[in-house]
Amino acid sequence: MSATATMVERPPPRARGWPRPRIAGYALVCMWIAFGLGIVAYLVLAWNPAFFAKYAPAYLKGLGVTLSLVAIAMVIGAILSVPVAYGRMSSNRILSGLAYCYVYFFRGTPLLVQTFLVYYGVGSFRPQLSEFGIYLPVFSDGLTLARFTLWDFFKDAFNCGVFAFALNTAAYQAEILRGAIESVPRGQWEGAASLGLHKLQTLRKIILPQALIVALRPYGNELILMIKASAIVAIITVYDLMGNAKLAFANSFDIQAYIWVAVVYLVMVEILRHGVEWIERRITIHLKR
């Protein structure tokens, strides 16, 4: 241990007085603080109970839509990401090529474009989509069979949003998963094999528990990015948080509409960030010395 300790270089002593970088740093911080105080002051001065009473319920409803959209898309994306990650790591050329193309497309094009492609692109194939149908039991005046077509699914803007977001996040999550699994040293696989463990058992009991610690932060980031990106669905007529803010702005021409929506997004992201940190503290207890 002592050998390594001598190799570590001591950090230089803190500069005394007021060197230029420090002055610049303080000036910048002061500027940001002033900026923040300005916004707070504006919100306090422009506090408009009428605006709040009129639009707060709509914002809450929008928040619910945003949260459910992101939650559903994240879960479906997580499920979809498993085969994609498997494909990416596969030694089969075709499989890995396909998975690579999928990830390449969804990470390489803007989510806005993907959402438009799904919503308006699918809309122009209505006759074809109406061909594919399945009969599902429905409870209306007793149990009856009703025909559901693909169009019934894509007709709804919320479904289109979930569809596009799930496909998009699946590509990102597949890369997170792959990176995390590949970050576990090969020796772990070999050690498990020498103990006679099956490959799936190794993955489930040895590799994944270690990989998911690595993956936690990127997963948290992906969730935060999804929440922020979900504002996109406002332009395909889904009244999410952003959609309701746009509506409030359209009716009032009051910039508060957007400031409040920014505050709500900020609070959501902050809560998530702390949540992820808390989970990380919990699951890395055994690594702390």
Added chain:
Amino acid sequence: MRIALRIALAASAALLTLGVAQAQEKTLRIGTEGAYPPFNNLTADGQLVGFDIDIAKALCDQMKVKCTFVAQDWDGIIPALQAGKFDAIVASMSITPERKEKVDFTNKYYNTPSALAVPKDSTLKGVTKADLAGKTIGVATTTTHFNYASKTYTDSTIKGYPSSPEEQADLANGRLDAIEDDIVVLQQWLDSPDGACCKILGQPSPQPVDIFGPGAGIAVRKGETDLVNKFNAAIDAIRANGKYKEINDKYFKFDVFGAES
């Protein structure tokens, strides 16, 4: 000596800024949307064309000022005017009380009614609240049509779109049961191949002035009474000298100005 020099410098600087200000005043920047044919539209090669554009050009000629055009999304068009991105909005903006709180308007330069369009095979019979109960209606947000639809068709689902082409696409592909828009905009779309799916169902009646306003006016920043007066005089002038009729006949088979105010 030094002081005299400074005074001379300050004076010339002041003169310069004055000159710049005057030069700026002579070019008037007009904001418009570019997604509302036949009133204003962007062609494939990025040119702004349409009734609004021609009227604005005629008004500028009449006022003897040089005009440049700026295309701006409808949702942000009033904030952009206030932020000084342009000096006047000529974009078929209906004169409404809410907008009057934010901007000043000229007199109307046209007034056309609102109407609803439906697919040709639609079973809808009328345009009352009861007729449309349970149906889904698409309207462009931040428009008088949207305000009317959300106040009137409270038993229907109102879907808000960023602009008219999107709501038309969704009516054509069957996501919507009806759309509400300016009758001229609807008719233009219905006459095009894309609008072959659909037809005009009818015009809501009555069309209250407190929602739809007296018609479309030109919006300028609050307090610019001078500019408003100039525009009003120019509107009267092109109405009188036949220029308005010439532009009107280029686009429409009827007089879109509506009743004399």
